[in-house]
Amino acid sequence: MNILAIESSCDDTAAAVVRDGREVLSGCVSSQIEMHAIYGGVVPEIASRKHVEAVAGLADKAVSDAGLTKSDLDAIAVTYAPGLIGAVLVGVNFAKGAALALGLPLIPVHHVRGHIAANYIAHPDLTPPFVCLCVSGGTTAIVDVRSYTEMSVLGGTRDDAAGECFDKVARVLGLGYPGGDPMDKLAQGGDDSKYVLPVAHVAGAELDMSFSGLKTASLNLIHNAQQKGEALDLPAFAASFGRAVSDSLVPRVIAAAKMTGYGKIAVAGGVAANSRVRADLQAACAASGDRLFLPELKYCGDNAAMIGCQGFYEFQAGHTAGWDLNAFATRDISLG
Numbered sequence: 217m218n219i220l221a222i223e224s225s226c227d228d229t230a231a232a233v234v235r236d237g238r239e240v241l242s243g244c245v246s247s248q249i250e251m252h253a254i255y256g257g258v259v260p261e262i263a264s265r266k267h268v269e270a271v272a273g274l275a276d277k278a279v280s281d282a283g284l285t286k287s288d289l290d291a292i293a294v295t296y297a298p299g300l301i302g303a304v305l306v307g308v309n310f311a312k313g314a315a316l317a318l319g320l321p322l323i324p325v326h327h328v329r330g331h332i333a334a335n336y337i338a339h340p341d342l343t344p345p346f347v348c349l350c351v352s353g354g355t356t357a358i359v360d361v362r363s364y365t366e367m368s369v370l371g372g373t374r375d376d377a378a379g380e381c382f383d384k385v386a387r388v389l390g391l392g393y394p395g396g397d398p399m400d401k402l403a404q405g406g407d408d409s410k411y412v413l414p415v416a417h418v419a420g421a422e423l424d425m426s427f428s429g430l431k432t433a434s435l436n437l438i439h440n441a442q443q444k445g446e447a448l449d450l451p452a453f454a455a456s457f458g459r460a461v462s463d464s465l466v467p468r469v470i471a472a473a474k475m476t477g478y479g480k481i482a483v484a485g486g487v488a489a490n491s492r493v494r495a496d497l498q499a500a501c502a503a504s505g506d507r508l509f510l511p512e513l514k515y516c517g518d519n520a521a522m523i524g525c526q527g528f529y530e531f532q533a534g535h536t537a538g539w540d541l542n543a544f545a546t547r548d549i550s551l552g
């Protein structure tokens with residue numbers, strides 16, 4: 217089954233063709249990062265307008281890059297939630313038009329379910345049930361993936377997402393947007409115990425997290441140093457920050473794997489590319505005996521291949537949409 221997948225939930229327009237949920241035949245992305253970097257974050261209206269400009273050409277390219285024609289397609293999958301609403305609407309409306317014109321089924325895909333499915337590309341042996349640590353710019357949650365299409369949140373952040381915290385701190389350091397990757401690179405070789413940053417615990421909710429205190433403490437530390445004219449040891453600060461984020465995430469997903477008894481952990485979303493988080497997870501899983509599945513770096517951030525993967529399983533479960541499909545800025549992952 218060949219699925220043309222469309223993703224436009226934030227600042228990347230993406231299209232891909234995926235066969236039978238696991239084989240990526242093509243994938244193309246039009247990044248808007250340079251445009252939004254001027255403003256230090258994503259400007260929603262600019263994002264929507266850039267999606268409008270890019271989406272049709274990318275879809276056409278994805279089909280020809282796959283060595284196919286439109287008549288070889290069997291369905292259209294699209295991210296319909298969650299995300300910047302104007303941005304998601306562009307993808308949904310394009311997908312709806314394409315499905316109508318080509319006479320194909322329309323498959324709505326939850327963006328975070330797509331991130332989870334990115335693991336299926338690199339790991340043909342990964343099958344549910346497993347727990348997945350979903351960490352991106354908008355989401356930080358530990359998800360119980362009971363089957364390909366049945367999932368629920370076991371725990372998550374009570375405030376900021378981990379990626380957002382990376383981005384805010386990086387912005388104050390002048391590292392640009394998005395800040396996760398430059399913070400990661402800056403941290404290489406830094407002394408991670410030089411600055412003591414808080415790792416929050418939510419009383420009575422073992423799997424929940426909080427990043428707002430870490431963000432505030434980090435910003436205060438940077439501002440205090442600036443006011444006193446003291447130079448921060450930037451690699452040590454970035455390493456200490458990465459350690460605090462990882463110390464929040466890793467023990468909780470290990471606890472979730474133990475709680476569910478699945479023995480399998482996957483990771484998803486932009487922050488899944490973080491070298492400290494990946495290394496700490498590898499060490500923790502080696503100690504706990506859990507099997508760890510990491511997505512390829514190119515499929516950690518937003519892409520359309522992951523939407524095509526999850527779309528296949530949603531289709532198998534009978535989850536197709538009518539012509540009244542709408543977009544949602546927020547939506548619980550358990551609802552699909």
Ligand code: KG4
Binds near residue numbers: 351490517
């Ligand atoms: O999944 P994604 O591309 O978009 C969302 O769905 O949110 O994630 C983007 C987030 C940004 O906050 C970015 O700074 C972060 O992922 N990120 C990283 C790294 N690469 C991207 N955070 C930490 N370390 C990285 N290497």
